[in-house]
Amino acid sequence: MSAAQAAGIVVVGASLAGLRGAEALRRAGYGGRLTIVGDEPHRPYDRPPLSKHVLSGELAPNATELPELVALDADWRLGHAAVALDRAARTIRLRDGTDLAYERLLIATGAQARPWPDAAGGGLANIFTLRGRDDAARLRTALAETPRRVLIVGAGLIGCEAVSCCRDLGLPVTLVDPNPTPLARSLGTWVGGVITECLKEAGATFHAGAQVLRFEGDASGRVVRAHLADGRAVEADLVIVALGATRATDWLSGAGLMADAGGVTCDGACRVLGADGTPCPDIYAAGDVARWPNPLYGGRLMSVEHWGNAVAQAEHAARNMLAPAEAQQAYRHLPAFWSSQFGINIKAVGLTEGADTVAIVQGSRASRRFLAVYGRAGRSIAAVSFDQARWLPAYAEAITGGQAFPPIRDASDQGAFTPMAPGFPPPRAASTHIEARHG
Ligand SMILES: Cc1cc2nc3c(=O)[nH]c(=O)nc-3n(C[C@H](O)[C@H](O)[C@H](O)COP(=O)(O)OP(=O)(O)OC[C@H]3O[C@@H](n4cnc5c(N)ncnc54)[C@H](O)[C@@H]3O)c2cc1C
Incomplete structure (x- = not known):
């Protein structure tokens, strides 16, 4: 040897x-x-x-x-x-x-986790990111001290889950994101709008289309407020930065x-x-x-x-x-994720990148129990369920097989549906590859 x-x-x-x-x-x-x-x-x-x-x-x-x-x-x-x-x-x-x-x-x-830059106040006390177990333990301890207001920067999956937990704890929360709705990049604004409604019902404040420029601290170096690009200030004594990884x-x-x-x-x-x-x-x-x-x-x-x-x-x-x-075999994979927030179990398969249409094919947006399918140029490319995952494996199979949009038309509990524009924000700076992010 x-x-x-x-x-x-x-x-x-x-x-x-x-x-x-x-x-x-x-x-x-x-x-x-x-x-x-x-x-x-x-x-x-x-x-x-x-x-x-x-x-x-x-x-x-x-x-x-x-x-x-x-x-x-x-x-x-x-x-x-x-x-x-x-x-x-x-x-x-x-x-x-x-x-x-x-x-x-x-x-x-x-x-x-992508940190907040020190030059814009990232070094202040009580500003957290969440990636590891130790981060979660520190954040949990800080939340248990009942901050007066929590600010969460970034309305992706982790940011929204954090808002949901903070509201469950009864803490006042503000969420700030440059997009018109939460989850806009992963699910589009039409589906993301459901989470906007959940935020409102849960009593969280959502500043859509807004950007934090910097944090300000008090004399002891603890964060007290955030300054937004539009000139507004948001008071907060605990900040969670959820800007991806x-x-x-x-x-x-x-x-x-x-x-x-x-x-x-x-x-x-x-x-x-x-x-x-x-x-x-x-x-x-x-x-x-x-x-x-x-x-x-x-x-x-x-x-x-x-x-x-x-x-x-x-x-x-x-x-x-x-x-x-x-x-050695090539690795072939259909991306998939789940999330739970505001009492809703979200599951998704496929990639929504480049989707030009979305339709609810099971359930209804109003009931917040639905399965939505995304299409691009007449093909099914992704599906997401909100508390309605029963048919998701069938959609995953159809997406893997590159079937037409929508792939299933005769399911027993399927009503008429109307294709909508999914409402994705313009792409960020060009990436060298497709990224399915969880942040
Ligand atoms: C808060 C949170 C919630 C999530 N929720 C969901 C969810 O609901 N659904 C879902 O589908 N996905 C979710 N994800 C994503 C999922 O957890 C990740 O995709 C998964 O953890 C990736 O596993 P990994 O082993 O590739 O990387 P990681 O879990 O990031 O592990 C990498 C490990 O390598 C260590 N490491 C890094 N550099 C070095 C080095 N130089 N030397 C030695 N060790 C090193 C790191 O410290 C870490 O322990 C979530 C992620 C986070 C952070």
């Missing part, structure tokens, strides 16, 4: 993708050395409850640990950040200076890989590409950090920040890691 083989497989990132990838390696019969490196001190835990049951106080932050579904017999290096990768030497440098040898490497370092790829700079803040680029088999575009046969990536050509979307580069992708891609990458090159 060579020194590299003795080094075995190293997984960097001890969260959902890292854990499920490691389990898949063992399940596929890998019996060699397995090392899992994580910069957080915790065993892998689940992030979705953090912005839901943990913030509302129903679940303790340390009750989110993910179950180990297979005996891993792994060497856990928790609380150790990887700071560099040396491909020639096949080693990973940890922050404490240790060099860890690998035969094969799975990169699963995910993403980190950037991929955790800093540690790969200098490794000669195709990696930047948008992710690490892989080929279809999840093998990471070198800077010259050649796949590295011994380095794979999965989960939020990975960007790959998805065959389901004509091979367009895509990164997906949703739970289901982290699991499926990690398992896929793990199987490929153990297979000979000619037997």
Whole structure:
């Protein structure tokens, strides 16, 4: 056995993708050395409850640990950040200076919350982001001190879930977003308008089409208000910044890989590409950090920040890691996510990007129980359900098969429907790839 083989497989990132990838390696019969490196001190835990049951106080932050579904017999290096990768030497440098040898490497370092810039008041006390268990614990403690008013910046999925929890706790909340409705980028303003109604009913204040420029603090350095671009000021003694995430790829700079803040680029088999575009046969990536050509979307580069992708891609990458090159399969994935907010269980499949039409095909917008389908150029591309997920798997299948819009016309409980304009805001600065964000 060579020194590299003795080094075995190293997984960097001890969260959902890292854990499920490691389990898949063992399940596929890998019996060699397995090392899992994580910069957080915790065993892998689940992030979705953090912005839901943990913030509302129903679940303790340390009750989110993910179950180990297979005996891993792994060497856990928790609380150790990887700071560099040396491909020639096949080693990973940890922050404490240790060099860890690998035969094969799975990169699963995910993403980190986009912080508020210090120059605009980001360093003030009581301004939070929410990505990890420790963030959730700190935020939960601060919310339990009953702030006079909470300000949430960003009406994406996590921002809206946070508003919902704060209202459940009886806290006064203001939500600010540059778009006309919440969830405008992921679901469009026509569907997002349902959440505007929920905000109103829940007693939250929503400043749509507004932008926070900077935060102001008091003499003790604690946030007291936000200044908006339109000249208004919003009083708040606790702020949650929910502006999405950037991929955790800093540690790969200098490794000669195709990696930047948008992710690490892989080929279809999840093998990471070198800077010259050649796949590295011994380095794979999965989960939020990975960007790959998805065959389901004509091979367009895509990164997906949703739970289901982290699991499926990690398992896929793990199987490929153990297979000979000619037997490695391309990873084909239909993005999907769920969210719960204002008592509504939201589930979505597909990508709404470029949708030119949307129609409610089951239920009604007025009842807030519905299934809506999105179309582009006559094809079905995505579907979302609000408390109406029964038919969602059938729509997922139709979307995967590229069926016409709408794909199902004769369901027993389907009435007449009217196609509407989905109302997506103009795209942000051009991205190099399709991004399915959870922020
Ligand atoms: C608050 C919140 C709520 C969410 N809710 C939902 C939901 O309802 N539905 C849904 O579909 N998705 C949801 N998501 C998204 C989902 O949780 C992610 O897609 C999933 O966690 C991605 O898993 P991952 O392992 O790829 O990345 P991550 O979970 O980000 O894990 C990466 C791990 O690698 C570590 N790491 C980073 N850099 C290094 C380094 N240099 N060295 C060592 N370790 C490193 C990180 O600290 C982290 O522990 C939510 C996400 C958040 C943050």
